[in-house]
Amino acid sequence: MAKDIAINIVRNGACSVVHVEGDIDLKTSPELRSAILDLYENRGQERVILDLAGVNYIDSSGVASLVEGLQEAKKRKARFILSALNDSPRHVLELTRLTKVFEITKTVEEALAL
Amino acid sequence: MELRISSDPRWLRMVRAMMQEVSRQAGFSEVERSEITLAVDEALSNVIKHSYKGNPDGVVWLSCAADDGCLEIVLRDEGAAFDPKQVQQLPPDEIRPGGRGVFLMREIMDEVQYERKGKQNLVRLRKYIKAAARQGHG
Numbered sequence: 409m410a411k412d413i414a415i416n417i418v419r420n421g422a423c424s425v426v427h428v429e430g431d432i433d434l435k436t437s438p439e440l441r442s443a444i445l446d447l448y449e450n451r452g453q454e455r456v457i458l459d460l461a462g463v464n465y466i467d468s469s470g471v472a473s474l475v476e477g478l479q480e481a482k483k484r485k486a487r488f489i490l491s492a493l494n495d496s497p498r499h500v501l502e503l504t505r506l507t508k509v510f511e512i513t514k515t516v517e518e519a520l521a522l
Numbered sequence: 523m524e525l526r527i528s529s530d531p532r533w534l535r536m537v538r539a540m541m542q543e544v545s546r547q548a549g550f551s552e553v554e555r556s557e558i559t560l561a562v563d564e565a566l567s568n569v570i571k572h573s574y575k576g577n578p579d580g581v582v583w584l585s586c587a588a589d590d591g592c593l594e595i596v597l598r599d600e601g602a603a604f605d606p607k608q609v610q611q612l613p614p615d616e617i618r619p620g621g622r623g624v625f626l627m628r629e630i631m632d633e634v635q636y637e638r639k640g641k642q643n644l645v646r647l648r649k650y651i652k653a654a655a656r657q658g659h660g
Contacts, residue, residue, distance in 0.1 A: 412535070499553070503557075503626060
């Protein structure tokens with residue numbers, strides 16, 4: 409059976425780029441949530457960049473996972489950056505009035521340069 | 523159109539594809555189609571999470587009807603009574619993880635109604651096609 413979501417993590421020191429491909433919904437968001445929280449809780453990452461170029465759909469459970477990632481980052485004085493958002497996920501963040509809450513960059517490169 | 527599915531999250535993706543097509547045929551814009559799809563996905567997710575408490579073997583009926591400028595989607599299930607007031611609903615600016623599903627449904631759709639009829643929960647979502655869009659459609 410085809411995998412519903414692909415999560416590929418590239419770590420470089422205390423910075424990780426999480427490449428996500430697929431829809432983030434009730435079925436797939438727990439896997440993403442675990443992957444993000446693990447980077448902060450168990451791997452001491454200071455900056456996590458979520459590359460969402462391969463994501464065309466996110467629901468409220470996905471948004472909840474992103475908010476949890478942000479909360480965990482803040483708790484540890486680390487950074488959590490969303491990159492390369494497509495129109496549909498960006499619109500969901502707008503509907504939930506969270507675009508100003510997250511640090512968002514157009515590209516992963518931009519996030520790496522911060 | 524009526525669909526009968528199990529309360530398994532694996533059906534969410536198929537229902538989203540179906541809602542894109544149903545709302546396209548009803549004459550909604552691309553942005554509206556994405557929004558309607560999201561609202562129905564949230565309603566179905568709530569049935570899975572709250573009515574059937576994650577049990578994938580429950581039954582969900584989903585029906586869609588487009589009539590006189592209105593798309594109506596009805597979801598029915600036979601799980602535990604669902605009271606939307608018991609589901610956490612965040613004020614929009616509150617930064618906490620959950621509780622945005624019902625908010626999104628109400629933000630997107632023109633009408634969201636919940637009923638308990640006998641053993642069934644029923645959620646009815648309605649979206650009206652804007653007059654300008656109707657003139658340009660078909």
